Amino acid sequence: MKTIIFKTASAYLLPLLLLFSVFILLRGHYLPGGGFVGGLMAAIAFVIHSFANGIDKTKNIIKFHPGFLMPVGLLLALTAGSLPLAFGDTFMTGLWMKQSVPVIGSVGTALFFDTGVYLVVIGVTLTIIFTISEGL
Amino acid sequence: MSNPYIVLPVIFQLFVAVVLMFSWNRKNLQKLISVIGSLIALLISLLLLLKVNQDGIQAMQAGGWVAPFGITFVADTFSALLVLLTAIAGLAVSVFSVGSIRNARIKFGYFPILHLLIMGLSGAFLTGDIFNLYVWFEIIIISSFVLLTIGGEKAQIEGAIKYVTMNLLASVIFLTAIAILYGLTGSLNMADLSIQVAAVENRGLVNVTAILFLIGFGIKSAVFPLYFWLPASYHTPPPAISAIFGGLLTKVGVYALLRVFTLIFIPDEFLTWVISIMAMLTILTGGLGALIQNNMRKVFSYLIICHIGFMLAGLGIYSAIAIAGAVFYLVHDIMVKTNLFMVSGLIFKFKGTYSMRLLGGFYKEQPLLSLLMAIPLFSLVGIPPLSGFWGKLLLIKGAIASSNILMIAFIILGSFLTLFIIAKLWAAVFWKDGAELPRKKHIKYFEELKPLKKKAMIGSIAFLSVISLGIGFGAEWIMRLSMTIAENLMDPTPYIQAVLGI
Numbered sequence: 001m002k003t004i005i006f007k008t009a010s011a012y013l014l015p016l017l018l019l020f021s022v023f024i025l026l027r028g029h030y031l032p033g034g035g036f037v038g039g040l041m042a043a044i045a046f047v048i049h050s051f052a053n054g055i056d057k058t059k060n061i062i063k064f065h066p067g068f069l070m071p072v073g074l075l076l077a078l079t080a081g082s083l084p085l086a087f088g089d090t091f092m093t094g095l096w097m098k099q100s101v102p103v104i105g106s107v108g109t110a111l112f113f114d115t116g117v118y119l120v121v122i123g124v125t126l127t128i129i130f131t132i133s134e135g136l
Numbered sequence: 137m138s139n140p141y142i143v144l145p146v147i148f149q150l151f152v153a154v155v156l157m158f159s160w161n162r163k164n165l166q167k168l169i170s171v172i173g174s175l176i177a178l179l180i181s182l183l184l185l186l187k188v189n190q191d192g193i194q195a196m197q198a199g200g201w202v203a204p205f206g207i208t209f210v211a212d213t214f215s216a217l218l219v220l221l222t223a224i225a226g227l228a229v230s231v232f233s234v235g236s237i238r239n240a241r242i243k244f245g246y247f248p249i250l251h252l253l254i255m256g257l258s259g260a261f262l263t264g265d266i267f268n269l270y271v272w273f274e275i276i277i278i279s280s281f282v283l284l285t286i287g288g289e290k291a292q293i294e295g296a297i298k299y300v301t302m303n304l305l306a307s308v309i310f311l312t313a314i315a316i317l318y319g320l321t322g323s324l325n326m327a328d329l330s331i332q333v334a335a336v337e338n339r340g341l342v343n344v345t346a347i348l349f350l351i352g353f354g355i356k357s358a359v360f361p362l363y364f365w366l367p368a369s370y371h372t373p374p375p376a377i378s379a380i381f382g383g384l385l386t387k388v389g390v391y392a393l394l395r396v397f398t399l400i401f402i403p404d405e406f407l408t409w410v411i412s413i414m415a416m417l418t419i420l421t422g423g424l425g426a427l428i429q430n431n432m433r434k435v436f437s438y439l440i441i442c443h444i445g446f447m448l449a450g451l452g453i454y455s456a457i458a459i460a461g462a463v464f465y466l467v468h469d470i471m472v473k474t475n476l477f478m479v480s481g482l483i484f485k486f487k488g489t490y491s492m493r494l495l496g497g498f499y500k501e502q503p504l505l506s507l508l509m510a511i512p513l514f515s516l517v518g519i520p521p522l523s524g525f526w527g528k529l530l531l532i533k534g535a536i537a538s539s540n541i542l543m544i545a546f547i548i549l550g551s552f553l554t555l556f557i558i559a560k561l562w563a564a565v566f567w568k569d570g571a572e573l574p575r576k577k578h579i580k581y582f583e584e585l586k587p588l589k590k591k592a593m594i595g596s597i598a599f600l601s602v603i604s605l606g607i608g609f610g611a612e613w614i615m616r617l618s619m620t621i622a623e624n625l626m627d628p629t630p631y632i633q634a635v636l637g638i
Contacts, residue, residue: 071157078150084200090140091147092199 002052010052014061017045025118026104026111035114039121047129055133066130069123077116080109138637139194142211145181145219146262149255152177156248163242167234170247174227177254181223185216193624193634195264203264203635204325210264210635214463214621218261218391221467224603225383225474226254228596232478233376235585235592236485241286241374249286253279253380260388264635266314266400267324269392273310273356277303280385283377284369295369302355302365310352316345317400327635329400330628346401350411353396357389359448360417363441367425370440371433371490375481378433382440383474387466390447394462397451398625412452416546419445423553432480432490435561436473439516442550443469449543450531458534460622464614465527468515468607472523475512475600482509482593483565485582487573492561496570505594506566511601513562515608517555523607526615 021041028034050058084093096108104111152173159165188194188211196209211219230250237246256275263269277300284296318324320341321332336342351362358366366386370378397403403411422442429435443465450462480490486502487495499506511522518524528551535543575581582590607614624630 067160071154074150074154074157078147078154082147085140088140090196090198090200091143094199 007052010049014045014049017048018042021045021118025114028114029110035117036121038114039118040125042118042122043125043129046126050129050133055130059130062126066123066126069119070127073116073119073121073123075116076119077113080112080116083109138196139187139211140196142184142194142196142262143198143209145177145184145223145258146255148173148177148180149251149258153248153251153255156251157245160245161243163239166242166247170230170251171227171234173251174223174230174254178220178223178227181216181220181258184211185213185220187211188213188216193630195634195637203637204323204328207268208264208325208327208635209262210327210631211262212621212624212631212634213617214391214395214625215261217467217617217621218387218470219258221470222254222257222261222384224600225380225470226250228474228478228600229376229380229383231592231599232379232481232596235589235596236376236481237374238287238580244286246283246286249279249282250380253283257384257388261391264326265324266317266326266329266396269326270307270310270314273307273388273392276385276388277307280381283381284373287374289372292372295372298365299369302362306352306355306362309348309355313345313348313352316341316348320345325635326395326399327628327632330632333400334402342401343404343407346397346403346407347410349396349401350393350407353389353393354414355389357386357393357444357448358441359414359444360421360441363418363422363444366441367429367434367437370437371431375433375477375484379474379477379481382436382477383470386440386444387470390444390462390466393448394451394459394625398459399628399631403451403454408452408454411448412540412543415445415448415452416543417445418442418448419546419550419553423550423557426557427553430492432483432492432495432561432565433477435492435557436476436480439476439554439557440473442554443473443516445550446528446531446547449547450534453531453534453538453540453543455534455538456619456622456626457537458531459625460615460618461527461530461532461534463618463621464530465524467614467618468523468527468604471600471604471607472512472516475597475604476516478593478597478600479509479512482582482597485580485585485593487570488576488579488581489573492564494571494573495565496568497566498570499566508594508598508601509566510562512597512604513558515604517558518551521608523604523611526608526611530615530618 021038024033024041025035025038046058081092084095085091094108094110096106100106156166156169193210193212197203198207198209253276256272256279260269260272260276263272281296281300284299285292320336321329323329323332333342355362370381419442422438422445426435426438426442429438446465447462450458483498484490489495515522515524518528528547531547532544
């Protein structure tokens with residue numbers, strides 16, 4: 001699928017979709033969205049780019065092996081989940097900052113947990129897709 | 137009593153897995169982290185058991201959501217003991233893996249997945265929420281599927297397909313049962329369900345749900361007639377993986393059966409009768425299956441089934457003493473079965489085959505090592521001071537008390553079958569004069585291994601053998617522990633109080 005229209009569009013779609021995935025990530029918690037869907041969308045952004053420009057070019061953009069995102073995300077989620085233990089609360093209790101941050105809204109451990117999920121999903125999806133396309 | 141730290145055995149395993157993933161390409165570092173991590177996990181679970189023994193049942197509400205709305209983690213003596221056994225088996229398998237797992241498998245993430253599997257097992261033992269139990273079961277299946285297929289040999293894939301198909305089917309049945317239960321009572325918390333199910337008027341539906349749970353867990357714990365996936369798959373992966381599978385995977389099913397059928401569904405006469413019949417036939421078919429096998433690991437696979445029958449028998453007799461027997465047998469069986477699969481792996485490293493017909497003369501070549509291997513083998517048979525004896529003693533005592541003659545007959549038959557099989561195996565592998573076996577090229581034989589690897593393999597077998605001996609000679613202590621567990625299971629009021637805080 002190396003049409004010029006697709007190739008041109010993909011150059012614009014990549015940043016747009018990535019931005020949108022972050023929006024979906026932050027929108028979660030009370031509204032539909034969250035880390036899992038956001039992560040899938042971010043992965044789709046890269047997949048579209050690889051369809052248009054070839055897998056090697058996409059790998060050049062990412063620079064590191066996407067599998068690396070898995071432990072990073074897991075560690076982030078695990079830390080967010082275990083942090084309340086340090087304050088004498090139970091595992092996975094939501095801790096929230098008193099003041100809300102502009103644009104993002106109120107920040108709590110749930111956001112970091114979701115970001116962890118977001119990274120894990122990107123890592124897993126891209127690893128699978130890159131591995132399969134290498135075998136082709 | 138509320139205690140936020142009881143979930144630590146689970147979190148810690150995840151942490152170890154994450155650290156292992158960060159050192160993906162550094163194989164020696166991974167081995168080191170895995171062993172140290174397993175040691176710390178053992179310490180944590182030991183502390184948990186001591187705490188529970190001292191202060192009674194501990195509960196934790198995840199996220200601070202009060203039961204029955206949030207997910208509860210409960211550590212009673214039964215859970216804490218099993219978490220400890222999981223940690224012991226995990227440590228042994230981790231050390232054994234250092235010696236026996238090939239680098240190619242480590243490259244595909246063997247160690248992180250091993251720790252995720254142990255995390256799933258600990259989580260399943262600790263959770264107090266039936267849906268959460270399902271989630272842990274899924275984690276166990278997914279990690280075991282990866283472990284089963286890593287390496288991608290043809291036999292492995294074939295075994296894995298049978299394994300996964302049956303286990304996914306079991307999960308679907310389990311999930312359906314949960315859905316019906318939720319529809320009936322509107323609750324998923326096991327302590328809450330204990331109260332709610334007793335009050336449901338539609339007894340027919342409750343019984344049907346109970347049978348669904350029995351089938352779901354029955355497939356997972358490989359009872360008659362749903363066991364055939366087990367001997368078809370357990371002999372295919374490397375011995376370290378068979379060891380953790382053989383020791384723990386089916387036992388989670390037994391744990392779930394014991395928990396669900398004492399806490400949520402109190403079996404009526406019909407259900408105990410069904411369970412008893414299943415137990416007897418499991419003992420019989422497992423024993424007979426093992427009798428005709430030639431591959432050592434297949435023999436042990438069938439013996440797993442046979443001995444699952446003993447534990448199920450405890451549930452079938454359904455008295456405190458019989459359940460104590462089942463718990464004691466569970467404790468003994470986890471240690472011994474893990475060990476036996478490692479023993480078969482070590483013999484394979486020496487000889488390059490699992491076939492009893494080809495093997496022989498092991499005693500002459502390695503007298504000391506053979507004596508070490510005799511400990512788990514004869515513990516399994518249950519020659520009096522060794523660990524297998526005490527569980528069966530309690531079971532038979534329970535069967536006599538409820539004058540269940542048929543059950544006694546089957547338990548004794550199962551013991552004789554085990555004795556005969558182990559004697560046959562001992563004669564074939566250790567005493568018989570063995571022919572010189574052709575050296576295979578693709579196997580790295582024991583004498584070619586580095587000294588550290590040799591020590592790791594023998595050390596882990598010795599470690600579990602010492603624990604088996606400890607269970608046998610310290611039977612009084614374990615028996616007291618199993619009696620406490622059985623009493624807690626038969627009278628779930630303290631459990632319910634600890635969870636719901638009434």
